[in-house]
Amino acid sequence: MSISAEAVATSDKSQDRDWWRGAVIYQIYPRSFQDSNGDGIGDLKGITARLPHIAALGADAVWISPFFPSPMKDFGYDVSNYTDVDPMFGTLSDFDGMIAEAHRLGIKVMIDLVMSHSSDQHPWFIESRSSRFNPKADWYVWADARPDGTPPNNWLSIFGGSAWHWDPTRMQYYMHNFLTSQPDMNLHNAEVQDALLDMTRFWLKRGVDGFRLDTINFYFHDKELRDNPALDPSRRNASTAPAVNPYNFQEHLYDKNRPENLEFLKRFRAVLNEFPAIAAVGEVGDSQRGLEIVGEYTSGDDKMQMCYAFEFLAPDALTPERVVETQHAFSAAAPEGWVCWAFSNHDVIRHVSRWGQEVLDRDSYAKMLSGILLSQRGSVCLYQGEELGLTEADIAYADLQDPYGIQFWPEFKGRDGCRTPMVWDAQALQAGFSTAERTWLPIPVEHQLHAVSAQYGDPSSVLEQYRRFLAFRKAHPAFAKGEIEFLPVEASLLTYQRHHGNETILCIFNMSATSVSGTLPAGEWEALEGHGFEAARDGKNIELPAWGGFFARQV
Template identity: 55%
Template sequence: MSRSNKAPNSGWWRGGVIYQIYPRSFQDSNGDGIGDLPGITRRLEHVATLGADAVWLSPFFKSPMKDFGYDISDYRDVDPMFGTLSDFRTLVDRAHQLGLKVMVDQVYSHTADQHPWFVESRSSRDNPKADWYVWADAMPDGTPPNNWLSIFGGSAWQWDTRRKQYYLHNFLTSQPDLNFHCAAVQEAVLDCVKFWLDFGVDGYRLDVVNFYFHDRKLRSNPARGAPDGSDPAVPATNPYGWQWHRFDKSQPENLAFLQKLRALVDQYPDTTMVGEIGDDDGLARVAEYTAGGDKLHMAYCFDLLGTPHDAPYLHRVFSRFAEVVGSGWPCWAISNHDIPRVATRWGGSKPPAGLLRAAIALQLSLRGSSCIYQGDELGLPEAEIAFENLQDPYGITMWPEFKGRDGCRTPMPWSSADAQLGFGSDKPWLPVAESHRALAVDRQEADAGSLLNHYRHLLDWRRTQPALIHGGMDLLPVHEQVLAYVRSHEGQRVLCAFNFSERAASLTLPADLGTPQPLADSGATGATLRGSTVDFAPWGVLFARLV
């Protein structure tokens, strides 16, 4: 098939719901304490009955596991700890039987230092892959070529004694950055993309997709000053936040490569891509990278992945996005494997049940697609991990002010009575959280009023509301406690309103809005209509048809 051919696409991903699985922590099938592909296959029915459209699998490819799979040493094979290519074939087939799409997580900005490409590249300055990575000479005083910093701490440059040069690593020193200015690198990456598409996957989640290109001139980033802690992607204790990242990522050349990538993916029917974007202006970058229908299908940034979540903050986020989105398409996420769990991040040590219900109601009624992280349907809080049990190199480096990402990566609790919560038969790679025992799947399945069953009902109901999947979105004026907007599609108008506070609230609707009629079958509670006024209990939610 030539690259000019474009396969049909149903657009299932527009307004679709993607369930993220972190393979190490989903289900251990062989008793080694690590989740694996057969374990995922065994539990796929849980995702299907939840009502998701697709699964996103965090990396399961061959890797030295310095960053737990986000350091890939072979893009085309399964790491033995997760299983085999045959196991992955079984997983894909089972997912498709259940009506689930399969999206794989690929890391193309960098590889593991054990990848054969890097082994060859570092061997000399004149080998065939000498320019496949970002190499640079030292300054006259021996220091790195510029001031770029690694997200994981310290300089983004590592000295290599073989070439007597520095190489760039935006993350761990064992994660050298590929040089996308090299045409051969682009072709090699596209060949890897094609491999899994030919295998039968339905799409990609692309890790740090705005990190592919760097400034050719290696200009230093301008100073930003001490961070105020408002950036959800970077802790205030991390010096990475002291710079404006003008030259080490989000370069204009990235757009042309994304167009090449889209042209390839579009050869395969009903496929999609969602990109992760960490940028000084993430919303604008999401809009840019998804505009025009010729780059990414959708993308997410970190604006909903921080601590702020009150109504004025949310109104600012969605107002700003409405200004820049154009023809772009977002994929909203409020949790993932890199961020403390939303139950704790937004709800504190004792998250209110109403907050968790309001959060998912918000996420699923926004214009765009959604990513749900495993365990959020159970309301899992962030797990407390003792220092001696930490696995995340980011947390180990930044301890004690930042404890890393292990607290959101602990094993999925399936069975409350089991010693390891049904995850596996042996001690898991991270300890199970006792705070998760009462929230296990079996407990919640037996409780008609549980958060899990609320998720299932909400996802099922949402499918009956075209405006929530395909419609436009118009914000109502900012309110101290209540976020409200209208979703509209082909004559259907749905008012969505949320009291994001622990106090009762009232919202007076605009006179020209129309008459709201509550959609009682939505499962939303805590809101009553009194003429043109909506009275909310704490964390109350209203879905209403406007006539």
């Protein structure tokens, strides 16, 4: 059997253990990416068919949200079998075909592991709840009631109410940080850790290149079950949970963020190191200590390669000052660490809507934000549809699927607005996503107008700007690997330099709806082309249009 040059190149690339540093990772929400069988729900064969779009965009890897067997109470984040594919999404053979096609196109594949909790339909939990003395009795977090029958402590669920649910068979409470149908696993039990690490090896042997770890800071709880203290109202914010959720009223010292997690992450990293060039990114869900925890989890080379926190997923407006403060805070909290930045994902309002409610020129605004995200120090996650400039969809209550939104409606409308199906063809039924008469979530008309087919090849489109800038990023290693140095903020101008080797690149963004004048810093600067932004330059003076950008190399 002969091996093609392409296969050799792919194999050589796969041996680069540092591929993740500065990588651009494209998140796929499988229910909403592409439906291949006409049932109105996306699937693995659909993902395979659309991988060329991601390759043409210029992303280095994909992160695929859960596709495992599940009752779908939380749409796959409630896993009932960790080593198979839900029939809704296809088969293990379909998964293998998707991996093969991604690798043929030079795309790494990362999958979403949910290890803090499972579905209550998982055989492990069914056995655990059957009695107090079965072999898996201690695989989940169980506790006796207080003498008055109330839960063992004051811990709260992110999805509302107590984090404890009464089980009449065991006559005990079990812990659930999310839905009552998502019981928390007891990672203090070494057998649980071993089972989860064996599951990790299962997917590594099938060829995945890495993982996104869901709620990575929720793995351990305080063995003493101590009450969380109240959080000072001045420190509350809505980045971990919506503002209407009392979850924000506590300082979560004991139900998550436990120090025992560091040793487990070392065990997990050791499993990754059994295979070549594997990487993982952890989701740190904590609005008070997020960056500090990222620093702990990514320090050294024996835990996570990278984590992402919620600083840029929060509702707070994005300003030059906020970008600078966030990067400085990360540098202080994680001097040895590496971060993966994201502006949008499947859990938050799409950033063009979240930050741009008053913006009239949404496309120019989206382009400017893409340039900022893709030129920061760190790796990057792009969420499907972000490259089209999609806004948050307005979903009617009757069409809601997300239990989180149903619980807190109408003050919080849930996550369905960012999860609507991808739009491929502006002229086709269901925008080319599906041939079904009805899709699992409705497709907004305004999204269909921004479909891939309507933007592809149009140099003024958001899609083509993403493609241009990703190529520009790859042409200059300073963006992926370099250090970052911020210059003082002037007016609405965000200015920083990226340094790598002998190259220094100047980046200036006008984060306002009006043109702004600025002055280049000391030194000789050669304007760079190919990034898609325009600015007028007269010697040291530049004029940036609304939402404009300027890039130059120091000579």
